[in-house]
Structure formats: structure tokens, C-alpha cells
Amino acid sequence: MNRPKTWLLLSILAAWVISRFQGAINPYYYDILITIGINIILGVSLNLVTGYTGQFSLGHAGFMSVGAYASAMVTLSVGAHARGESLIFIGALLVGGLSAALAGLLVGGPSLRLKGDYLAIVTLGFAEIIRVVFENVEAVGAARGLSIPVHTTDFFWTFLSVALTIYVVVFLVHSTYGRGFLTVRDDEVAAEAMGINATKYKVLAFVVAAFFAGIAGGLYAHFKQFIHPEGFGYLRSVDIVVIVILGGMGNTPGVIIAAVLLTILPEGLRALGSWSALPEAIRPLIQNRMILYSLLLIALMLLRPQGLFSTGGRLTKWLKRGKGAAA
Amino acid sequence: MSVSSALLEVDQCTVQFGGLKAVSELDLRIHEGELVGLIGPNGAGKTTIFNLITGVYQPTDGDIWFDGQSVVGHKPYQITARGIARTFQNIRLFSSLSVFDNVRAACNLHLKHGISHALWRGGAFAREEAEIAERVDGLLDIFHLSHLRNAECTSLPYGDQRRLEIVRALATRPKLLLLDEPAAGMNPTEKGELMRLIRFAQEKFQLAVLLVEHDMRVVMGICERIAVIDYGVKIAEGTPEAIRNDRKVIEAYLGE
Amino acid sequence: MIQFLQQLINGLALGSIYALIALGYTMVYGVLKFINFAHGDIYMVGAFVGLYVTPWVWKVIPPGQDPSKFNWNTTAGGLVVMLISMVVCAVLGILIERLVYRPLRNRPRLTVLITAIGVSIFLENFGQYLFGADPKSFPDILPDRTIDIGDLSIFMNQIVVFVTTIVLLVALRYIVMKTRMGTAMRALSYNTTAASLMGINNDVIIAFTFGLGSALAAAAGILNAINYPSIDPLMGILPGIKAFVAAVLGGIGNLPGAVVGGLLLGVLETMVVGYISPMYRDAIAFAALIFILLFRPNGLFGKIEKEKV
Numbered sequence: 001m002n003r004p005k006t007w008l009l010l011s012i013l014a015a016w017v018i019s020r021f022q023g024a025i026n027p028y029y030y031d032i033l034i035t036i037g038i039n040i041i042l043g044v045s046l047n048l049v050t051g052y053t054g055q056f057s058l059g060h061a062g063f064m065s066v067g068a069y070a071s072a073m074v075t076l077s078v079g080a081h082a083r084g085e086s087l088i089f090i091g092a093l094l095v096g097g098l099s100a101a102l103a104g105l106l107v108g109g110p111s112l113r114l115k116g117d118y119l120a121i122v123t124l125g126f127a128e129i130i131r132v133v134f135e136n137v138e139a140v141g142a143a144r145g146l147s148i149p150v151h152t153t154d155f156f157w158t159f160l161s162v163a164l165t166i167y168v169v170v171f172l173v174h175s176t177y178g179r180g181f182l183t184v185r186d187d188e189v190a191a192e193a194m195g196i197n198a199t200k201y202k203v204l205a206f207v208v209a210a211f212f213a214g215i216a217g218g219l220y221a222h223f224k225q226f227i228h229p230e231g232f233g234y235l236r237s238v239d240i241v242v243i244v245i246l247g248g249m250g251n252t253p254g255v256i257i258a259a260v261l262l263t264i265l266p267e268g269l270r271a272l273g274s275w276s277a278l279p280e281a282i283r284p285l286i287q288n289r290m291i292l293y294s295l296l297l298i299a300l301m302l303l304r305p306q307g308l309f310s311t312g313g314r315l316t317k318w319l320k321r322g323k324g325a326a327a
Numbered sequence: 328m329s330v331s332s333a334l335l336e337v338d339q340c341t342v343q344f345g346g347l348k349a350v351s352e353l354d355l356r357i358h359e360g361e362l363v364g365l366i367g368p369n370g371a372g373k374t375t376i377f378n379l380i381t382g383v384y385q386p387t388d389g390d391i392w393f394d395g396q397s398v399v400g401h402k403p404y405q406i407t408a409r410g411i412a413r414t415f416q417n418i419r420l421f422s423s424l425s426v427f428d429n430v431r432a433a434c435n436l437h438l439k440h441g442i443s444h445a446l447w448r449g450g451a452f453a454r455e456e457a458e459i460a461e462r463v464d465g466l467l468d469i470f471h472l473s474h475l476r477n478a479e480c481t482s483l484p485y486g487d488q489r490r491l492e493i494v495r496a497l498a499t500r501p502k503l504l505l506l507d508e509p510a511a512g513m514n515p516t517e518k519g520e521l522m523r524l525i526r527f528a529q530e531k532f533q534l535a536v537l538l539v540e541h542d543m544r545v546v547m548g549i550c551e552r553i554a555v556i557d558y559g560v561k562i563a564e565g566t567p568e569a570i571r572n573d574r575k576v577i578e579a580y581l582g583e
Numbered sequence: 584m585i586q587f588l589q590q591l592i593n594g595l596a597l598g599s600i601y602a603l604i605a606l607g608y609t610m611v612y613g614v615l616k617f618i619n620f621a622h623g624d625i626y627m628v629g630a631f632v633g634l635y636v637t638p639w640v641w642k643v644i645p646p647g648q649d650p651s652k653f654n655w656n657t658t659a660g661g662l663v664v665m666l667i668s669m670v671v672c673a674v675l676g677i678l679i680e681r682l683v684y685r686p687l688r689n690r691p692r693l694t695v696l697i698t699a700i701g702v703s704i705f706l707e708n709f710g711q712y713l714f715g716a717d718p719k720s721f722p723d724i725l726p727d728r729t730i731d732i733g734d735l736s737i738f739m740n741q742i743v744v745f746v747t748t749i750v751l752l753v754a755l756r757y758i759v760m761k762t763r764m765g766t767a768m769r770a771l772s773y774n775t776t777a778a779s780l781m782g783i784n785n786d787v788i789i790a791f792t793f794g795l796g797s798a799l800a801a802a803a804g805i806l807n808a809i810n811y812p813s814i815d816p817l818m819g820i821l822p823g824i825k826a827f828v829a830a831v832l833g834g835i836g837n838l839p840g841a842v843v844g845g846l847l848l849g850v851l852e853t854m855v856v857g858y859i860s861p862m863y864r865d866a867i868a869f870a871a872l873i874f875i876l877l878f879r880p881n882g883l884f885g886k887i888e889k890e891k892v
Binding site: 004167168171172175176177178179180182183185186187189191195198250 | 383408420421498
Binding site for chain 1: 617618683686687690692693694695696697698700701702703704705707708709711712820824827831862863865866869870872873876877880
């Protein structure tokens with residue numbers, strides 16, 4: 001970690017090299033790879049809010065939708081150009097990210113005064129309101145959804161964004177400046193007494209996370225080429241929360257592993273569920289990934305609240321700490 | 328405004344919770360470099376006074392001046408930035424951070440560089456981080472905590488956690504340090520050692536200190552001036568000698 | 584004016600449902616200080632239990648031939664269905680508390696919240712597996728009639744919903760204020776430690792609270808299914824969230840507040856649907872929630888508390 005920028009450049013280079021061969025990858029696996037990338041961005045960014053800053057948000061998919069719609073609108077209004085396609089795409093992604101960041105600021109500013117359960121519900125509420133708005137605005141296709149004519153998201157752009165997300169979150173947190181996020185999570189009163197503006201940190205975490213969720217939304221829109229308000233509902237937000245919790249709150253490598261596993265898992269379950277050796281009654285049970293997710297969540301909270309991939313230590317103590325010092 | 332030379336001036340402050348006056352028309356002055364004791368029976372309102380000075384509570388009435396400016400209505404972090412730091416009666420360390428990081432986090436306040444440097448990681452960032460590390464290590468050293476630098480703060484013995492809280496408060500570079508029962512739960516030897524350290528830090532950093540303590544002997548030993556609070560009212564103030572012989576103080580402590 | 588009255592009546596009927604669910608949220612919050620996210624799904628289970636036991640109940644108590652005429656047998660059967668569903672859900676609620684929430688009793692609230700979300704998603708998806716994802720039509724377990732007063736038409740069911748809600752509320756008030764169990768519940772919500780020092784068995788009281796809250800949610804599930812006879816495994820999500828909003832409106836932990844909040848939200852929602860647009864039916868609840876949390880976080884009747892330092 002001594003040469004952060006070198007690492008960043010190397011990973012971007014690696015993404016570029018691999019993308020030269022993306023035509024050779026089986027389309028089915030290619031799809032899964034891109035989805036993994038998008039889920040990593042979503043998980044790592046939410047981890048900044050929930051894991052490092054201790055603010056539980058149930059509305060991450062809402063910011064993703066803002067990014068998806070904003071970037072789609074840029075692409076649609078510029079139209080298809082063979083030349084400069086990459087530049088337009090970068091512009092679209094940035095507009096998506098910045099719109100989501102703005103939404104994050106507007107939502108986070110007022111709601112981060114609340115804590116714990118209330119914050120969770122309010123972020124859920126904001127995300128639902130965003131969804132209802134998209135469902136009612138004719139210009140973005142309302143309840144019919146929106147088609148995007150170009151398929152610009154590829155391996156390079158996805159993993160470039162993944163590398164940037166990880167870089168920003170990890171190096172932001174690992175600095176004296178970034179310790180502020182952790183102090184807010186640990187003890188807001190003590191943080192303020194040490195001269196740390198807790199509200200500023202919470203809003204900052206929210207805005208940065210929303211920005212990357214917006215980028216993820218933009219990638220998603222130009223990958224699936226069709227977006228619909230229903231696709232960014234409460235359950236999508238829960239998906240992202242599951243990634244963070246499984247990976248371990250405040251544990252970026254764990255969250256990355258979790259994003260990979262939880263993207264592959266439904267595919268594996270789908271295959272297993274259609275395996276004819278299994279009794280007919282059990283198959284749909286296996287194919288419904290949400291049943292497994294929910295049991296996983298409950299089991300994790302009961303047995304390993306620090307997540308599957310945490311090495312234990314300090315954070316574990318924080319999570320297992322008694323009441324009163326509640327989140 | 329008064330033109331006194333006091334660093335902190337609490338002027339006729341009242342804190343009211345519903346019908347209860349937790350602090351009543353309190354006057355309190357602390358001059359630069361002074362070590363003042365604040366004593367009183369349990370529930371007298373000492374911690375409330377700390378919360379009042381640090382902006383956790385706002386006065387219902389009255390004014391608070393620090394370093395020539397009113398701090399009423401300021402948020403706790405703004406008041407800390409002005410130069411008032413505190414410790415907590417019920418230790419409140421950052422439980423997921425190491426000893427070193429607990430102190431480092433408190434250096435956040437005086438960072439010259441912000442988010443862009445943390446992300447760019449250039450030379451200026453590296454230099455500042457190195458300076459901070461040096462300062463943190465220096466402070467830990469003074470309070471004999473260097474060997475625990477990388478330990479989890481929650482694994483420390485009680486006394487070490489209390490000292491770490493003082494170090495953390497000092498890292499914000501205060502002009503006035505508020506210590507809320509820093510010696511609670513320590514044996515007499517440890518208490519003596521801690522008081523010596525407090526005196527040392529006070530002189531080294533030219534601090535004013537306001538010290539809440541139950542143990543009369545401890546307070547009498549090091550404070551230049553003592554204020555006695557009972558039921559939210561200041562019932563006496565003066566030198567340790569004067570306080571020791573004050574009839575009201577004896578009554579408050581011994582009951583009637 | 585007629586339209587307004589009509590909307591008001593519809594709103595109060597809907598609000599009664601929210602009120603019944605909101606009571607469960609508020610009671611559990613009172614004793615455990617956490618939001619039982621899965622509570623809305625208990626309401627769904629309540630409706631499905633009703634669906635499945637109705638044929639059995641009808642075997643024992645055959646309902647009247649003409650559903651539009653009042654019939655004692657039909658009414659009695661309907662009540663039995665509701666009681667069975669309440670008992671089943673009470674047991675389910677107690678079971679969930681025992682298996683999942685109790686081991687987490689002294690953990691951070693975030694852990695408990697995530698667990699509750701897990702339980703909620705489990706009930707919804709296991710429900711889809713068990714009952715099928717498609718909506719099912721709910722049998723007419725009560726006589727169905729419309730009463731016309733001038734231009735105003737009131738469904739018999741709306742009156743039943745409203746009256747049943749009031750009866751249940753009176754019963755609840757009696758339990759909470761007059762019985763030993765209720766007194767212990769109140770003691771617990773003031774101070775858990777002190778209550779247990781006074782010899783109150785926290786586990787029993789908490790289980791009882793969950794049982795009581797779940798029974799009320801089941802009743803709401805049945806009553807709503809009588810009014811809107813199409814039920815599906817995800818039907819609990821929105822009413823659950825809205826009832827939570829109602830509980831917050833009334834000041835969480837405050838029983839009469841939950842009822843007022845529920846009625847208020849029900850009326851607000853039908854008014855928005857009637858006068859503005861049905862598209863905003865669900866958004867209004869969230870808008871109300873955000874508004875109340877930002878400006879009066881302790882509810883319309885609550886008082887502000889500050890964290891102790």
C-alpha cells in the first residue's frame with residue numbers, strides 16, 4: 001500500500017489488457033463478470049457509509065437509479081455517434097455519478113440527523129420516493145421503463161470504475177483525515193469533542209457513496225440497455241446491504257469477495273435448482289435466492305456479526321459491544 | 328462583555344431540564360495556565376458544567392466567553408476547535424481504533440490538507456502524516472503509553488484508558504483542558520502519579536486545567552484554586568486552605 | 584361534500600388496519616427499543632392462515648347461502664377464522680422472538696435491525712414458496728352488504744373493520760392498563776433493569792408482547808382481506824412500512840398515538856388518492872414519515888429526549 005497511485009495505474013492497465021481479450025470470453029461468463037464489477041462498486045461504496053461511518057442506509061439502489069437514468073438521458077440526448085463514443089460514455093457516467101451525488105447530498109443532509117433504525121427507514125423512504133418519481137415522469141419512460149440504444153459498458157470501463165471506487169474508499173479511510181469516519185461510527189459524542197464535525201463526515205460518506213452508486217447505475221444502464229424503476233426498489237438495496245454485511249462492515253476486501261460470491265451464487269443456485277436428481281418440491285426453494293440470503297443474514301447476525309471474511313479483532317468488538325452504545 | 332483577562336468566563340449561567348435547575352446562575356473564571364479544581368457531592372452538577380462549557384448543553388440563561396469570544400450556540404466540535412478539550416467520566420475512547428489511531432484521529436482538527444491530499448497522496452500528504460505520527464508518539468511517550476501504541480484501546484487496563492483519553496484530548500492542542508474524574512478507580516499511588524503527569528503537561532503545554540475530582544486530598548494537593556458546587560450552585564471558591572475550613576463546604580460534604 | 588365523506592369513511596377503514604399493525608410496532612418498541620421489521624409480514628401470514636382455515640371452519644359451521652344477507656352462522660364462522668389466525672400468528676411471533684431476537688437481546692441495535700430485515704425477507708420469500716407467488720382470492724367470510732345513506736355508500740365490511748378495531752383496542756387497553764401482564768409490560772418499557780430487579784420475568788413479558796402484537800397484525804390481515812379479497816405473500820411490505828410510519832407519527836412507544844397515527848395516515852392516503860393521483864398512494868406515506876422524522880422526530884405527541892453524555 002506504499003505506492004497507492006502505482007497500484008491504481010497497474011489495475012487499470014490490467015483491466016485494459018484483459019478487455020482486449022473480452023471477445024474471447026463466453027458471453028454468459030462475460031455477463032457475470034460485468035455484474036460482479038457493478039456489485040463490487042455498489043458494495044464497496046455502501047461500505048463507506050454503513051461499514052466505516054456506521055450509518056445504516058437502505059436506499060443505495062435509489063442513488064443507483066438516479067445515476068442510471070441521468071446517464072441514460074445523456075446518451076439518449078447526444079444520440080449515437082460512432083466517433084467519440086468513449087468520450088460520450090465517460091460524460092454520461094460522470095453526469096450519472098454527479099447527479100447521484102447531488103441526490104445523496106439532498107437526502108443525506110436532512111436524514112443523517114437520525115440514527116440507526118430511523119435512518120434506515122428514512123433512506124428507504126427516500127429511495128421509494130425516487131422510484132415513484134421515475135415511475136411518473138413521462139420523459140424517462142415512466143412505468144414503461146427506458147431503453148438505451150448503445151451497449152457501451154464493457155470490461156474496461158467496468159473494472160476501471162471498480163479500481164477507482166476501491167482506491168477512493170480505501171485511501172480516503174486510511175488517512176488522518178479519514179479516521180474521522182471511524183470515530184463517528186465508534187462514538188459520535190467523543191468525535192465531536194475531539195473537534196470532528198460528525199455531520200460533515202456523515203454527509204461526505206453519503207455523497208461519495210452515492211456518486212459511485214450513480215456510476216454503477218450508469219454502467220448498469222449501458223450494459224442491460226433497459227432500465228425500469230422497479231429494478232431499483234427496496235429489494236435491490238437489500239441485495240447491496242447483504243453484500244456489505246456478508247463481507248464484514250468496514251472490511252473492503254471482504255466486501256469484494258462477498259460481491260463476487262453473491263453474484264455467482266444465484267447462478268449456481270439456478271443450476272442446482274434445475275438439477276433433476278432433486279425432489280420437485282425442493283427445487284423452487286433453492287432457486288429463490290432470497291430465502292437463502294435471508295437465512296444467511298439471520299445466521300450471520302447470530303453467529304458472526306463481523307461478517308464471513310473478517311479476521312476478527314477491533315471491529316468485532318465494536319459489533320459485539322453491548323446495548324446503549326448502540327449503532 | 329467583561330474586559331477581564333480570564334481565558335474562560337462562565338457568566339451567570341443556568342441550565343434547566345424541565346423544572347429542574349441542574350446549574351444555577353453559575354459564575355466561573357479560569358485564567359491562562361491556571362489549575363482549578365471543581366468539587367462537589369455526587370449529582371451536584373459537575374459533569375453538567377462540563378457539558379455546558381463544551382457545547383453539549385446550551386445555557387438556558389447566561390453567557391460563556393472563551394478567549395475573548397462568546398461560545399454560546401456553538402457546536403461541540405467548534406468549541407474544541409477554539410481550544411477547549413475534555414475527557415469523559417465514563418471513558419469514551421474510539422473502541423475500534425488502536426491506541427495510536429485514537430490520538431491520531433484527534434489531530435484531525437488541525438489538518439492543513441483535506442480530502443484531496445488523502446486521495447492524491449503526494450509529498451505534502453506524506454510529510455503531514457509523518458509530522459502527525461511524530462506528534463502522537465511524543466504525546467504517548469509523555470504519558471508512558473508508547474509501548475501500547477498498536478494495542479487495541481479496549482484491551483488496555485482502566486488506568487491506561489483514562490490516561491489515553493487525556494493524551495487524545497491534548498492532541499487537539501487545547502488552551503483549556505477539562506478533566507472529568509481522571510483518577511476514578513485508581514489506587515493512591517496511581518493517583519499521585521497521574522496528578523504529577525497532569526501538572527507536568529500543564530506546564531509543558533501552558534494549559535489551563537479544570538479538574539473534577541471526588542478525592543479531596545488529590546484536589547487539595549495540586550489545585551491552585553477550588554470551586555465547590557452543590558445542587559448546581561457554587562457554594563464556595565478559594566484556595567485549598569480556605570475551602571478546607573469553609574463551613575458550607577463541610578456541611579455539603581458531611582450533611583447535617 | 585359527499586365525495587369527501589366517502590373518502591373519509593374509506594380512509595378510516597384503511598386507517599384502522601394501519602392502526603392495528605402499528606400497535607404491534609409500538610408495543611415491541613416499547614419493551615425492546617427496536618423496530619420489528621418483520622411485523623408487516625405477520626399481517627400477511629395472518630391473511631393466509633385465514634385463507635387456509637376457512638374451508639375447515641365452514642365444515643363445522645356452514646355459512647349462509649346468500650352472502651349478501653346477514654347470517655349468524657357466517658358471522659360466527661368469520662370470527663372463528665379470525666381468532667384462529669390470531670392465535671397462530673401469536674405463536675409465530677413468539678417463536679420468532681424466541682429463536683432469533685432473544686439471542687440478540689444485548690447486541691447493538693444495528694445487528695438486531697439487520698436480523699429483523701432478514702426475518703422479513705425470509706417470511707416473504709418462504710411465503711412465495713409455500714403459497715405461490717400469485718395473488719389468491721380470499722373467501723367471503725363475512726356477510727357482504729352495502730348500506731346506502733343518501734348518496735353515501737358504506738360497505739358493511741368497513742363498519743366491521745372499524746368496529747372490530749375499536750373492540751380490539753378496548754381489549755388491548757384493558758390488558759395493558761388493568762392486568763398484571765400489562766402492568767409488567769409498562770414497567771419494562773420504562774426501565775428494563777429495574778423491572779427485572781423487581782422480580783418481573785423479562786422473557787415472559789417480551790414473549791407476551793410479541794404474541795399480542797402479532798395477534799393484532801393477524802386480525803388486521805383478515806380484516807383487510809375481507810375488504811380487498813386478493814392476498815399475496817408480498818402484501819405485508821407496504822402496509823408494514825405504512826403502519827410503521829403511523830407508529831412514528833403517533834410517537835413510537837405510545838399506544839393511543841399509534842391508533843391516531845394509523846387513522847390519520849389512512850385518511851391522508853385516501854384523500855391523496857381521491858383528490859390528487861393514485862400514483863402517489865405509496866409516496867405520501869414516505870413523505871409523511873420523512874417530514875415527521877425531520878421536524879418532530881418523537882412524533883406528533885412525543886417529547887424530545889437528549890442523549891446522555
